[in-house]
Amino acid sequence: MQAVKIENLAKKYLIRHQMNWRLYDALGDWFARIGRRIRHPFIERSIPRNIEEFWALKNLSFGVEKGERVAIVGHNGAGKSTLLKILSRITAPTEGRISLKGRVASLLEVGTGFHPELTGRENIYLNAAILGMRRHEIKKNFDAIVDFSGVEKFLDTPIKRYSSGMSVRLAFAIAAHLTSEILIVDEVLAVGDLEFQKKCMGKMDEISHSEGRTILFVSHNMGAVLQLCSRIICLEHGQMVFDTYDVVDGANRYMSLAKVDEYISEWVNPGGKYENDYFKPLRFGLYRPDGSKNSGALRRSDELFVEIEGVVKKPNKALCVGYCMKDQAGNVIYWTYQSDQVKCPNEIPTLEGHVCLRSRVPLEILNLGKKNLELAIRIYNGEWIAAPGGSKPPALTFMVEGPVNDSPYWVIPRTGTNAINGTWKLA
Amino acid sequence: MKVRSTLRKVIMGDGHGEFDIVIEPNKTTVDYFRELIKFRELFFFLAWRDIIVRYKQTVVGVAWSLIRPFLSMIVFTVVFGKIAKLPSEGVPYPILVFSALIPWQYFANALQRTAGSVLGGGGMINKIYFPRLVLPISAVIVNAVDTLISFALLCLLMLIYGFMPSPLIILLPFFVMVATLAAMGVGFWFAAIGVRYRDFNHIVPFIVQFGLYASPVGFSSSIIPERWRLIYSLNPMVGVIDGFRWCIQGTSVSLYIPGFIISLIASSVIFYYGQKFFRKMERSFADYI
Numbered sequence: 055m056q057a058v059k060i061e062n063l064a065k066k067y068l069i070r071h072q073m074n075w076r077l078y079d080a081l082g083d084w085f086a087r088i089g090r091r092i093r094h095p096f097i098e099r100s101i102p103r104n105i106e107e108f109w110a111l112k113n114l115s116f117g118v119e120k121g122e123r124v125a126i127v128g129h130n131g132a133g134k135s136t137l138l139k140i141l142s143r144i145t146a147p148t149e150g151r152i153s154l155k156g157r158v159a160s161l162l163e164v165g166t167g168f169h170p171e172l173t174g175r176e177n178i179y180l181n182a183a184i185l186g187m188r189r190h191e192i193k194k195n196f197d198a199i200v201d202f203s204g205v206e207k208f209l210d211t212p213i214k215r216y217s218s219g220m221s222v223r224l225a226f227a228i229a230a231h232l233t234s235e236i237l238i239v240d241e242v243l244a245v246g247d248l249e250f251q252k253k254c255m256g257k258m259d260e261i262s263h264s265e266g267r268t269i270l271f272v273s274h275n276m277g278a279v280l281q282l283c284s285r286i287i288c289l290e291h292g293q294m295v296f297d298t299y300d301v302v303d304g305a306n307r308y309m310s311l312a313k314v315d316e317y318i319s320e321w322v323n324p325g326g327k328y329e330n331d332y333f334k335p336l337r338f339g340l341y342r343p344d345g346s347k348n349s350g351a352l353r354r355s356d357e358l359f360v361e362i363e364g365v366v367k368k369p370n371k372a373l374c375v376g377y378c379m380k381d382q383a384g385n386v387i388y389w390t391y392q393s394d395q396v397k398c399p400n401e402i403p404t405l406e407g408h409v410c411l412r413s414r415v416p417l418e419i420l421n422l423g424k425k426n427l428e429l430a431i432r433i434y435n436g437e438w439i440a441a442p443g444g445s446k447p448p449a450l451t452f453m454v455e456g457p458v459n460d461s462p463y464w465v466i467p468r469t470g471t472n473a474i475n476g477t478w479k480l481a
Numbered sequence: 482m483k484v485r486s487t488l489r490k491v492i493m494g495d496g497h498g499e500f501d502i503v504i505e506p507n508k509t510t511v512d513y514f515r516e517l518i519k520f521r522e523l524f525f526f527l528a529w530r531d532i533i534v535r536y537k538q539t540v541v542g543v544a545w546s547l548i549r550p551f552l553s554m555i556v557f558t559v560v561f562g563k564i565a566k567l568p569s570e571g572v573p574y575p576i577l578v579f580s581a582l583i584p585w586q587y588f589a590n591a592l593q594r595t596a597g598s599v600l601g602g603g604g605m606i607n608k609i610y611f612p613r614l615v616l617p618i619s620a621v622i623v624n625a626v627d628t629l630i631s632f633a634l635l636c637l638l639m640l641i642y643g644f645m646p647s648p649l650i651i652l653l654p655f656f657v658m659v660a661t662l663a664a665m666g667v668g669f670w671f672a673a674i675g676v677r678y679r680d681f682n683h684i685v686p687f688i689v690q691f692g693l694y695a696s697p698v699g700f701s702s703s704i705i706p707e708r709w710r711l712i713y714s715l716n717p718m719v720g721v722i723d724g725f726r727w728c729i730q731g732t733s734v735s736l737y738i739p740g741f742i743i744s745l746i747a748s749s750v751i752f753y754y755g756q757k758f759f760r761k762m763e764r765s766f767a768d769y770i
Binding site for chain 1: 500501502503504505506520522523526527529530533534537604605606607608609610611764765767768
């Protein structure tokens with residue numbers, strides 16, 4: 055039995071090339087239209103020059119059976135959120151039709167309608183009502199919600215005193231206890247600590263498996279998708295690229311869709327950036343062994359080098375030049391400086407003049423996904439020249455794509471910032 | 482039994498064939514009223530939230546809703562009764578003023594709240610579905626609670642002056658309803674149009690300020706020349722305020738019936754087209770907020 059049927063769905067947005075749309079402009083448009091009508095009464099009305107049409111979704115059709123867990127993946131701007139917004143009736147489609155069977159609950163953002171001045175208890179009632187729960191349902195589920203969220207001690211404290219983790223936990227707990235046949239979830243699992251994320255995934259699994267509910271799940275996190283979903287639908291530019299029940303294959307295909315130009319492989323100092331007394335970086339880039347700039351996704355078995363070129367103005371033994379590698383979620387994977395490899399301060403070759411530092415990127419220890427490199431330069435125990443996580447240092451990006459290694463039992467990426475080919479022997 | 486199931490179908494909907502919900506462009510929701518009933522609890526939760534939040538972290542709390550109308554009553558009594566020396570038709574001036582101030586403030590606050598309700602609830606509109614009419618309507622509920630408190634103050638005032646209200650006072654809810662129609666109707670227009678053109682949010686305070694002097698709050702509508710009274714009654718609040726006075730002061734004033742009917746029609750028309758316009762616009766709210 056179908057739970058969701060989408061036929062020829064399309065959504066058009068009109069984009070105005072102006073800062074905001076004021077009444078004044080609307081009146082101007084209106085007069086212009088009337089003027090045109092009078093001058094050319096028989097010509098069809100056209101859209102004004104400064105408005106551009108943008109199709110966020112175009113000709114999308116698919117059906118979802120009851121109890122299916124469908125992941126909707128796609129890059130930013132692919133139309134995923136628009137689709138979810140139409141499905142949850144927040145905005146109306148421009149063309150097409152969606153038919154739904156059963157109650158729909160959507161979690162586009164947890165904690166919508168939370169009021170900071172109200173207590174946890176009051177917010178549970180309010181938020182549950184906003185999400186469409188009846189009072190008797192709330193009463194019935196109240197203890198389970200409190201239990202799941204683990205904020206029991208703070209039930210009568212205003213939400214504004216909660217840590218962000220606590221309010222997210224409470225919000226998810228409420229949402230997880232909604233009784234609906236169709237659940238629409240957008241990236242809610244990207245919040246909270248690891249422990250709670252695991253709990254959420256467990257709850258979602260339970261909801262879909264034991265209760266037979268239909269789940270539509272949008273995420274960039276392939277790990278979560280692989281764990282939870284039985285089908286992947288990939289969108290790109292508002293249209294479907296593929297629809298597959300082979301989730302492993304789907305995840306790999308989605309990851310290889312990564313666009314080349316989305317990755318920044320080189321940063322060049324435009325001139326006046328990073329003026330200081332010690333070291334001025336001029337270039338920071340990622341290169342392949344043949345010296346060409348990196349382009350496209352890399353395998354874990356590939357070779358990749360980082361180069362940092364710059365001018366030393368005042369030689370200093372404590373100068374540290376390097377970079378920091380982060381994963382997509384912003385977790386630091388590792389951090390390295392040119393000064394790491396020496397044993398005592400006297401051995402450090404003091405950098406002088408125009409220098410170019412080169413270092414191999416250990417791709418074999420990285421897990422799959424997009425990685426960011428941020429330039430890190432400082433005087434040890436002193437001034438920072440470029441600080442990762444600070445005021446936007448130069449950053450490079452690249453992508454590590456699957457398969458993880460040759461083992462047939464390690465096809466699905468595991469969680470963790472790193473992935474290591476451990477060596478094992480029979481002892 | 483059959484009747485019951487038919488009734489159930491009418492109220493809950495028998496679905497569109499196999500499916501329960503069909504989403505199509507420009508489909509005017511035929512069962513909008515049914516949706517509102519489904520979300521009935523949300524009205525009260527939102528109203529309850531607004532009431533609770535308003536007086537959190539205030540020292541005197543709910544007393545504010547007494548202090549505010551009390552102070553404006555004093556100002557009006559002094560300005561119109563003592564300085565301008567307008568006729569009071571034998572009724573204690575504070576009661577004359579207060580019985581007009583209550584409907585006026587009810588209208589003015591309801592208008593301001595409903596007009597701002599959609600933009601105020603912007604975060605919710607972007608994230609979840611519910612009939613958007615819930616927002617302005619729950620704003621009016623909050624306001625009704627305030628008005629009840631003011632009304633208690635009026636009763637106290639009548640006790641102090643030893644003023645016996647006429648038995649017509651039981652008709653009061655009817656006039657409250659007319660004021661609600663007018664406030665909601667105007668509020669719907671402003672709420673819906675203010676989402677796209679923020680300019681309109683600056684107009685509402687003017688309407689409220691101007692309306693206070695254009696409506697017979699500080700004076701009795703009997704001072705309006707006879708030939709202008711019918712046109713004057715196009716302002717829906719004229720009929721409502723006169724009605725309030727009539728209910729409270731009884732036969733000492735007479736209700737100008739043609740004027741009242743005009744006011745009633747005006748507010749009904751505004752309300753009908755207001756909600757129609759709101760429902761037409763609400764489908765695109767999320768795209769503009």
